[in-house]
Each structure stands twice: as structure tokens, then as C-alpha cells.
Amino acid sequence: MTDAPKPPKQKPWSDIDLNRWREYEEIKTDSLWLYDSRASGDGHKLDYHGNYIPQIATQIFTRYSQTDDIILDLFLGSGTSAIEAMRLKRRCIGVELKPDLVEYVQGKIEPDLLDSRIHLLHGNIANPEIVAQISDLLQTMQANFAHLLILHPPYGDIIKFSDHADDLSNAATPETFLDGFETVARHGYKLLAPGRFAALIIGDKYAKGELIPLGFQCMERMNRVGFKTKAIIVKNIEGNEKGKGKSANLWRYRALAGGYYIFKHEYIIVFFKPK
Numbered sequence: 472m473t474d475a476p477k478p479p480k481q482k483p484w485s486d487i488d489l490n491r492w493r494e495y496e497e498i499k500t501d502s503l504w505l506y507d508s509r510a511s512g513d514g515h516k517l518d519y520h521g522n523y524i525p526q527i528a529t530q531i532f533t534r535y536s537q538t539d540d541i542i543l544d545l546f547l548g549s550g551t552s553a554i555e556a557m558r559l560k561r562r563c564i565g566v567e568l569k570p571d572l573v574e575y576v577q578g579k580i581e582p583d584l585l586d587s588r589i590h591l592l593h594g595n596i597a598n599p600e601i602v603a604q605i606s607d608l609l610q611t612m613q614a615n616f617a618h619l620l621i622l623h624p625p626y627g628d629i630i631k632f633s634d635h636a637d638d639l640s641n642a643a644t645p646e647t648f649l650d651g652f653e654t655v656a657r658h659g660y661k662l663l664a665p666g667r668f669a670a671l672i673i674g675d676k677y678a679k680g681e682l683i684p685l686g687f688q689c690m691e692r693m694n695r696v697g698f699k700t701k702a703i704i705v706k707n708i709e710g711n712e713k714g715k716g717k718s719a720n721l722w723r724y725r726a727l728a729g730g731y732y733i734f735k736h737e738y739i740i741v742f743f744k745p746k
């Protein structure tokens with residue numbers, strides 16, 4: 472007679488069966504993530520300057536959400552989170568400032584899932600009206616809160632996403648960028664279920680010869696609104712986009728001449744909302 476299979480041993484925020492922990496070889500538990508290239512296929516492509524690699528969504532969604540959970544992405548961009556949510560059988564609410572981009576992402580979603588399991592909203596996420604709209608939407612999805620929060624804001628002004636005054640990449644100063652980000656973080660905190668997780672994806676920048684540690688500054692703003700930090704992951708950025716080719720030498724010269732180091736990493740900072 473064979474033993475009856477053990478019931479799964481799971482945390483309420485993940486489908487990972489801890490009885491089978493040795494089998495999850497693809498799940499990262501180290502704080503240094505190195506990817507040679509961006510995953511493509513399954514609806515993912517490099518069609519938006521500044522989108523994140525799908526592997527970030529795969530790792531974070533698998534560790535910090537369950538099937539059918541609602542992933543809330545407040546800077547949806549080209550929809551990487553929505554596509555990965557669809558693939559991993561999660562639900563998703565995504566917010567993006569640019570209406571044409573929202574329309575474009577709608578075209579990537581399976582029609583029967585759009586507006587039932589995957590919801591795409593257009594608007595300024597710093598605006599309280601959008602927060603009320605998300606709360607209402609959560610109710611229609613039979614939930615009081617989202618189950619996982621994703622924040623992939625502009626990295627200050629290093630990529631200008633639009634001419635829109637509400638676009639965080641157009642913030643007049645680093646301080647107004649951080650204040651704007653803090654407002655969004657506060658909105659995210661309100662919408663996330665207690666005991667659940669948030670992931671911030673962000674890189675640093677240089678301005679006038681000085682390193683501006685946007686990653687740590689945004690982490691501090693997340694802490695100010697109540698999030699507790701769980702992990703700081705450093706990820707290489709080589710795989711994000713096609714190689715910079717000839718300009719690499721120019722950057723190397725500039726780095727040597729200016730006394731600085733060329734960014735090869737960004738951060739994925741994981742937080743939780745205390746119960």
C-alpha cells in the first residue's frame with residue numbers, strides 16, 4: 472500500500488507547495504538576478520522603451536500570488552504584467568496614463584478575459600478619483616483589496632514617456648518626482664490587502680555628475696506610507712534591451728573621464744503590508 476499524498480503546505484499568498492520545495496528550481500530565492508536576455512513569446516515583446524522583462528513578473532507573481540488573485544499594476548505601460556497575469560491565470564487591474572497605450576494593450580489581451588479577468592484603466596494614478604474607480608472595480612471582482620501590488624514607475628526623467636504634465640517622468644525636480652511617487656505608493660497601500668506583498672522595480676540615475684539613488688529614495692517613501700521592506704534584489708540590465716553597440720565605448724570613456732560607473736543594474740524591492 473502506498474502512502475496517501477500529503478496535502479499541499481502553502482502560504483495564503485502563494486501557490487508554492489512547501490512540501491515540494493526542492494522541485495521549484497526555476498524560482499529564485501537569491502538577491503542577485505542575472506538574465507542574459509528578455510523572455511519573448513506568450514504575447515511578450517520588446518515594443519516599448521522602458522518595459523520590464525517578463526521574467527520579473529513571472530518570479531514575483533509566482534512567489535507572491537495565487538491563481539485567480541488580483542495583481543494591481545499602477546504603471547502598466549505596455550502591459551507586461553497584464554500579459555503575464557493572463558498566462559499565469561491571475562486576474563489583473565492595470566492603470567496607465569496614456570490612453571493610446573491602454574488601447575494598444577487591450578489588443579494584446581484575449582477578448583474573453585478583457586473586462587472580466589483583466590481590467591485596463593486609463594488615468595493619472597496620483598488622482599484620488601482613479602483610486603475610487605479601482606475600489607469599485609475590486610468590488611465587482613468580489614474582492615475588497617488587490618492581492619499583489621506592482622510599481623514600475625519612470626526612473627525619474629531618464630525616459631520621458633509623454634508630454635503629459637501628470638506623467639511622473641515630467642516631474643520638475645527629483646523632490647517633486649519623489650512626492651508624486653509617494654502619493655502613488657499611498658494609493659497602492661490603501662488598495663492592497665493586509666499581509667500581502669508589493670514589488671517596486673526601479674533604477675538609479677545621474678544628474679549633474681551626482682548619483683541620485685532613486686531606488687533607495689523610493690524605498691524610503693514606500694516605508695513612509697507603511698510598507699515594510701522584505702527584500703532588495705539587484706538585477707542586471709544587459710538583457711533588458713538590445714546591446715548599445717558602438718556607444719558602449721563612448722560611455723566607457725565618459726565613465727573614466729568623469730569618475731563614475733556605468734549602471735548595469737536595477738532593483739526589485741519587495742515590501743509587505745503588515746496585517
Ligand SMILES: C[S@@+](CC[C@H](N)C(=O)[O-])C[C@H]1O[C@@H](n2cnc3c(N)ncnc32)[C@H](O)[C@@H]1O
Binds near residue numbers: 549594639
Ligand atoms: C517604466 S514604465 C512601465 C512599463 C511597464 N512595466 C511595462 O512592462 O510595459 C512607466 C509607465 O508609467 C506611466 N506613467 C507615468 N506617470 C503616470 C501617472 N501619473 N499615472 C499613470 N501612469 C503613469 C508612463 O506612461 C509609463 O508607461
